Amino acid sequence: MRSIIEYLKEIVFGVWSLMQGMKVTGSYFFRPSTIVTQKYPDNRKELVMYERFKGEVVMPHNEKNEHKCTGCGICELNCPNGTIEIISKTIVTEDGKKKKAIDKHIYRLGMCTFCALCVKTCPSNALAFSQGFEHAVFNRALLIKTLNKPGSQLMKGVE
Amino acid sequence: MEEKVKNITTEEQQEYVINMGPQHPSTHGVLRLVVSLKGETVKSVQPHIGYIHRGIEKMCESITYPQVIHLTDRMDYLSAHINNEAVCLAVEKALEVEISDRIKVIRTLMSELTRIQSHQLWWASFGMDLGGLTCFFYGLRDREKILDIFEETCGSRMIVSYNCPGGVMYDLHPDFAKKVKEFIRYFRKILPEYNQLLTGNVIFHERSKGIGNLSLEDAISFGITGPSGRASGFSCDVRKHEPYSAYDRVTFKEILYTQGDTYHRYVARIEEMWESMNIIEQLIDNIPEGPFAVKMKPVIKLPEGEYYQRVETARGELGVYVISDGNKNPYRVKFRSPNFVNLSVLNHIAKGFKIADLVAIGGSLDLVIPDIDR
Amino acid sequence: MPFDIYNFTSFTQWIDSSLHNAMSPFWTALTEMVIIGVLVLMFYAVVGLFLVYAERKVCAFMQNRLGPNRVGPFGIFQTIADLVKLLFVELIPIKNADGFLFNLAPFIVIIAGFMAIAAIPFANGLHAIDMNIGVLYVIAVSSMGVIGVLLAGWSSNNKYSLIGAMRSGAQIISYELSVGLALITIVILAGSMQLSVIVEAQRDGWFIFKGHIPAFIAFIIFLISSTAETNRGPFDLAEAESELTAGYHTEYSGIKFAFFFLAEYMNMFIVASIAATIFLGGWMPFHVGPWVGFNHIMDFIPPFVWYIGKTFFVIFLMMWFKWTFPRLRIDQLLTLEWKYLLPINLVNVLIMAFLVLMGWHF
Numbered sequence: 001m002r003s004i005i006e007y008l009k010e011i012v013f014g015v016w017s018l019m020q021g022m023k024v025t026g027s028y029f030f031r032p033s034t035i036v037t038q039k040y041p042d043n044r045k046e047l048v049m050y051e052r053f054k055g056e057v058v059m060p061h062n063e064k065n066e067h068k069c070t071g072c073g074i075c076e077l078n079c080p081n082g083t084i085e086i087i088s089k090t091i092v093t094e095d096g097k098k099k100k101a102i103d104k105h106i107y108r109l110g111m112c113t114f115c116a117l118c119v120k121t122c123p124s125n126a127l128a129f130s131q132g133f134e135h136a137v138f139n140r141a142l143l144i145k146t147l148n149k150p151g152s153q154l155m156k157g158v159e
Numbered sequence: 160m161e162e163k164v165k166n167i168t169t170e171e172q173q174e175y176v177i178n179m180g181p182q183h184p185s186t187h188g189v190l191r192l193v194v195s196l197k198g199e200t201v202k203s204v205q206p207h208i209g210y211i212h213r214g215i216e217k218m219c220e221s222i223t224y225p226q227v228i229h230l231t232d233r234m235d236y237l238s239a240h241i242n243n244e245a246v247c248l249a250v251e252k253a254l255e256v257e258i259s260d261r262i263k264v265i266r267t268l269m270s271e272l273t274r275i276q277s278h279q280l281w282w283a284s285f286g287m288d289l290g291g292l293t294c295f296f297y298g299l300r301d302r303e304k305i306l307d308i309f310e311e312t313c314g315s316r317m318i319v320s321y322n323c324p325g326g327v328m329y330d331l332h333p334d335f336a337k338k339v340k341e342f343i344r345y346f347r348k349i350l351p352e353y354n355q356l357l358t359g360n361v362i363f364h365e366r367s368k369g370i371g372n373l374s375l376e377d378a379i380s381f382g383i384t385g386p387s388g389r390a391s392g393f394s395c396d397v398r399k400h401e402p403y404s405a406y407d408r409v410t411f412k413e414i415l416y417t418q419g420d421t422y423h424r425y426v427a428r429i430e431e432m433w434e435s436m437n438i439i440e441q442l443i444d445n446i447p448e449g450p451f452a453v454k455m456k457p458v459i460k461l462p463e464g465e466y467y468q469r470v471e472t473a474r475g476e477l478g479v480y481v482i483s484d485g486n487k488n489p490y491r492v493k494f495r496s497p498n499f500v501n502l503s504v505l506n507h508i509a510k511g512f513k514i515a516d517l518v519a520i521g522g523s524l525d526l527v528i529p530d531i532d533r
Numbered sequence: 534m535p536f537d538i539y540n541f542t543s544f545t546q547w548i549d550s551s552l553h554n555a556m557s558p559f560w561t562a563l564t565e566m567v568i569i570g571v572l573v574l575m576f577y578a579v580v581g582l583f584l585v586y587a588e589r590k591v592c593a594f595m596q597n598r599l600g601p602n603r604v605g606p607f608g609i610f611q612t613i614a615d616l617v618k619l620l621f622v623e624l625i626p627i628k629n630a631d632g633f634l635f636n637l638a639p640f641i642v643i644i645a646g647f648m649a650i651a652a653i654p655f656a657n658g659l660h661a662i663d664m665n666i667g668v669l670y671v672i673a674v675s676s677m678g679v680i681g682v683l684l685a686g687w688s689s690n691n692k693y694s695l696i697g698a699m700r701s702g703a704q705i706i707s708y709e710l711s712v713g714l715a716l717i718t719i720v721i722l723a724g725s726m727q728l729s730v731i732v733e734a735q736r737d738g739w740f741i742f743k744g745h746i747p748a749f750i751a752f753i754i755f756l757i758s759s760t761a762e763t764n765r766g767p768f769d770l771a772e773a774e775s776e777l778t779a780g781y782h783t784e785y786s787g788i789k790f791a792f793f794f795l796a797e798y799m800n801m802f803i804v805a806s807i808a809a810t811i812f813l814g815g816w817m818p819f820h821v822g823p824w825v826g827f828n829h830i831m832d833f834i835p836p837f838v839w840y841i842g843k844t845f846f847v848i849f850l851m852m853w854f855k856w857t858f859p860r861l862r863i864d865q866l867l868t869l870e871w872k873y874l875l876p877i878n879l880v881n882v883l884i885m886a887f888l889v890l891m892g893w894h895f
Contacts, residue, residue: 011873014361018858024356025293025595025857036300037598052329054314080226115229115320116328121457129314177692185775199696199863288775290766290860296596362767362859514696515862518776 049131054114057084057107058130059147066155067148068126071102075118075127083111084118102148109135110143124158174202177514181210185288185518188528192505192517199513204506208499212532219492224250224459225323227492232318234496235530237277238472240269243322245479248403249468250324253461253483260405261449262326264442267405269309269321270470271435272339275346276305277473278428278435281525285425286357288522289366294357301349304342308335324459326452336443343436343443350432358429367422371508371520374419381504385475385497386427387524391419397471409441421516424523460487474498474525498530541659569661573650577799584798584848585612591849592856622787627690630784634688639785639792642681646799648674653806654728656816656836667728668716671807672709675762678800679705682764682771685793686781697780700863701771704761707870708768711758714878718751718885719811732815739814745893747885752812754874754881756850759804761866763797766855770863801848809843816840 028034040047049055061067071088089103119127127147137143175198180191189210195202215234219227224246231242244266251258279302286294306316312332313321321327357363373383378391388395396413398406414430416423461483469478475497482491501524509517552561586601586609593600601608627635652667652674654660664670679701686698719740723731734740741748761768772780782793809815816836820828861869 011877017359017361017364020355021357021360021857022853024352026853028597029591029595029853032594035594035597035599036303039599039602050311050314052312052314052332053310078223078226080222080229113229113233113320114315114318115226116314117225117229120323120328175692177696184778199700286859290769290773290775291858292592292766293596293856296598300597356857357859360859362861362865365865366859366862513862513864515770515773515776515860 049133053129053131053133054116055130055132056109056135057112057118057127057147059105059126060128061149061152062155065149065152067152068124068155068158069102069105069148070124070126070154070158071100071105072123074121074123078117078121080115080117081111081113083108083113101154105147107145107147108143109145110140126158179517185521186528187284187522187526190502190526190528190531192521194514194517196514199515201509201512201514201517204509204517206502206505208502208528208531210532211529213529215533216492216494219489221488223487224461224489227489228322228324229318229320231494232320233529234494234533235472235474235477235498235527236317237280237527238270238273238474238477239317240266240273240319240321241470241472242477243320244270244404245468245470245472245477247322247324248470249466249479249481250459250461252468253464253466253481254324254455254459256325256453256455258326258453259449260447261451262453263405264446265327265331265451266322267409268339268439268442268446269313269319269327270404271438272305272308274473275432275435276302278432279305281428281473281522282353282357285519285522285525288518289357289363291357291360291363294353297349297353297356301346304345308338308342311335311338323452323455325455326450328452330451331446336446339439339443343440346432346436350429353429358426364422366515366519367425367523368420370421370512370516371424371523372418372420373504373508375417377504377507378419381507382500383475383504384500385472385525386414386431387424387501388475389414390416390423390427392417395476397469397476401469403468403470405442406438409438411438421519421523428525458487460485461489469495472497474527474530475501494533496530496533498526498528499533502526502531541656545659569651573647573661577647577650577795580802581795581798582612582616584802585615585794587845587848588798588852591852595853595856616791619791620788622790624787624789625784627784630690631688634684635784636789638681638685638688639789639796640681641684642678642796643792643799645674645676645678645681646796646803648677649803652728653803653810654732654815655840659837660729663727663729665725665727668720668726668731668811671728671803672713672716675800675803676705676709678796681796682781685785686771689781689784691784693777693779694781694783697771697773697777697783700773701764701781703863704764704768704770704866707867708758708761711754711870711874711878712762714875714882715751715755715758716807716811718747718878718882721882721885721889722748724889728810728815731811732817735814735817737820739812739817739819741812745888747881747888748812750877750881751885752808754878755808755812756847758870758874759808760851760854761870763800763804763851765797765801765851767858767860768866769855769860770866773860775860801851802844805847805851806840806844808847809840813843813847814839815843 059067059069071086073086076084076086085106086102087104087106088100090098091101093099116129119129175196177194177196178191179194180186181189186192191207191210193205193207215230218230228243228246231246232239234242279298283295283298286298309319310316312329312335313319373391375392378388378393383391383393384395392415394413394415399413411434414427414434416427461481463483463485466481466483467478469476476495477497478495480493480495481489484490505521505524509520512520549565552564556564589611590600601611604610604614649671651661652664652670654663682701683698686694686701719731720726722740722743723734725731735743741752764771772782777783782790785793816839818831818834818836818839820831
């Protein structure tokens with residue numbers, strides 16, 4: 001007799017525990033307000049990334065097309081993957097001195113691991129992270145970027 | 160030829176060898192299990208690893224100490240922050256740098272958040288292994304909230320690279336404390352729902368109780384750490400036995416069970432989430448003031464010698480062993496990764512159970528494959 | 534009778550007689566067969582596609598997701614887009630597979646479902662054949678699908694497929710028993726195996742209410758075992774994607790895979806409609822004994838709507854099961870059948886027979 005009671009108890013407990021699970025899924029089913037997914041490409045405009053988000057490395061330029069990069073090469077040294085390559089040139093300043101300056105700051109997005117060491121160690125704060133996250137391109141060559149804009153110059157006062 | 164055929168016993172002839180992985184839904188990565196079956200019963204499991212071997216230990220020998228950190232993220236990507244912390248602690252130990260209380264508390268908070276999000280993802284995928292697909296979405300939904308907190312402070316979601324030798328990369332975001340409290344309040348409400356959906360379920364009980372038993376002796380001799388080891392009664396919580404960061408100033412319980420089956424490995428992780436929330440609540444209200452990083456030399460050189468630091472990741476004990484010859488690059492780095500060790504027990508405990516149980520056991524060990532191969 | 538305005542008997546008879554007047558009996562029969570075949574085929578396709586969409590939406594809502602929302606408003610054309618894609622997908626030839634059986638399997642699966650539809654009464658007088666052993670026919674035909682599953686698993690030359698097929702065989706053979714006994718409970722109550730008679734007998738109350746607790750238990754058992762019979766979660770061991778990748782249809786691609794896929798949903802529709810017909814009164818409106826006004830209002834809802842509504846209710850229950858529970862293991866699956874469902878079922882049949890004998894039902 002006891003075994004029959006045990007048997008029935010087992011069934012009742014089993015069904016009860018199954019109902020508990022169904023209660024959870026059922027309650028979400030009838031509450032569409034709890035939906036968390038977003039319609040991504042449609043909501044591009046409202047999509048705001050956090051200010052510190054590490055999208056990709058950029059070199060901010062001001063309105064006079066000047067940047068702060070002196071071409072010292074510390075970012076290149078600190079990058080663990082060889083993502084950054086700096087090609088420098090010698091220019092003649094106004095007062096006739098020869099000076100090393102940046103020709104091209106090459107950044108290979110495909111190799112970047114977003115460790116932020118370049119941005120962190122830059123002595124003149126020339127690099128920053130942008131908010132963009134849509135990195136997909138059809139051609140691998142497009143992932144190799146030159147960060148300084150053509151014709152840009154070193155900002156005055158930055159050594 | 161004749162002889163060869165004779166040597167094969169009928170037992171061996173009846174073996175049905177299937178190849179789970181490297182592409183299989185329940186190996187959670189590129190792990191290959193060669194499973195010998197008899198009917199549905201598993202006779203032996205032979206793991207083949209190395210499909211995602213990137214040579215991280217060797218790579219470490221050619222880069223500087225701050226650069227090593229971003230590689231450790233990519234080992235156990237679910238407890239990325241804790242891996243970072245291990246390397247940083249080892250470097251700080253070698254240099255004998257005294258770090259401020261604020262840094263310690265920040266690291267502890269982040270580590271515990273990492274632990275919760277890792278267990279959430281584990282719960283999600285474990286539910287999916289057992290066929291309850293809805294678990295997967297609930298787990299990921301709640302994990303997203305922690306990832307948002309990470310993103311706001313660290314700039315990235317999973318591979319945070321937030322630590323650096325001597326502190327952390329950035330200060331905490333002003334909203335950090337508020338958001339974490341909000342999350343804790345939310346998750347304390349949600350976690351019982353997890354239990355309703357899966358833990359209490361009679362099918363789940365049947366699937367997990369008494370499956371894959373691991374005795375205490377075996378757990379110790381195989382070196383199973385983390386929640387998997389603690390479910391067998393192996394008191395191996397590094398946070399308790401060798402407190403690092405701010406773990407010596409919080410009170411928490413080490414979750415110990417003695418049964419060591421799949422169900423208790425599961426419950427141990429669920430309970431750990433509660434404990435992690437307790438730890439966070441103890442620290443979040445009084446984060447000490449101070450600098451978020453100690454000023455280090457631009458080129459970090461460790462004094463000659465050997466250094467070892469162990470931490471408790473979400474999966475067990477991670478050991479970082481650094482040999483330095485005084486240069487800016489380490490001479491040798493060895494990671495004692497918990498997953499590699501935990502995988503070794505799979506054949507031992509899955510033998511004699513059904514193939515469906517193998518999936519459950521593998522899920523309950525919570526393996527992260529890149530950490531196995533490194 | 535007020536709902537005779539929705540009686541299709543005269544309509545079908547009119548078609549029959551006008552065809553008879555137009556041509557010889559042989560051609561009449563052939564034309565009717567073709568008409569019915571085309572109608573059922575269209576119905577099959579539409580319901581199958583709709584159920585795939587419905588399942589995706591239901592599970593999405595349970596999982597806090599939006600579900601398909603790209604193709605058409607609320608994504609309603611998503612499954613059609615998927616079908617078109619599947620039509621264009623390459624049919625991958627399998628080395629060392631048994632070609633004939635491999636190609637035959639999806640047809641057997643789909644034909645089994647196709648045949649079962651014939652006996653189901655959609656509305657008053659709207660069914661292909663009204664056999665006097667309708668219940669038996671439905672049970673017999675719907676269990677034929679497992680042959681297709683077994684063939685698919687055996688002929689694929691894939692180890693996962695073979696395990697899946699063997700599991701499916703063991704599962705369906707045992708659960709067939711519970712389905713049969715659960716239906717027998719109601720057959721005892723109705724006193725007939727003819728589906729139209731069973732529906733007619735529920736004019737003053739559905740069997741699930743009329744038959745007291747035994748009918749309710751039979752309904753629950755039918756629901757569980759028919760979920761198992763259609764290979765749906767939590768009994769989807771034959772395809773168990775976390776263990777066997779995709780089980781018996783691992784090696785199928787393109788339209789052959791689509792056949793299996795559609796057949797799964799169609800089987801679900803068929804068992805749901807059997808449940809609706811036998812336990813929930815088929816196309817009969819919901820009546821509460823003495824409330825004449827209420828009953829009258831209910832009568833104005835067309836029987837086809839009642840039938841579809843009930844069927845979808847049962848389908849929703851089955852989807853709810855699938856998206857909530859973890860999967861059982863094969864031995865537990867058989868334990869559930871032989872240790873729990875079968876004994877309960879036998880006792881249940883006994884109680885029902887006793888109730889009917891004593892005339893204690895409504």
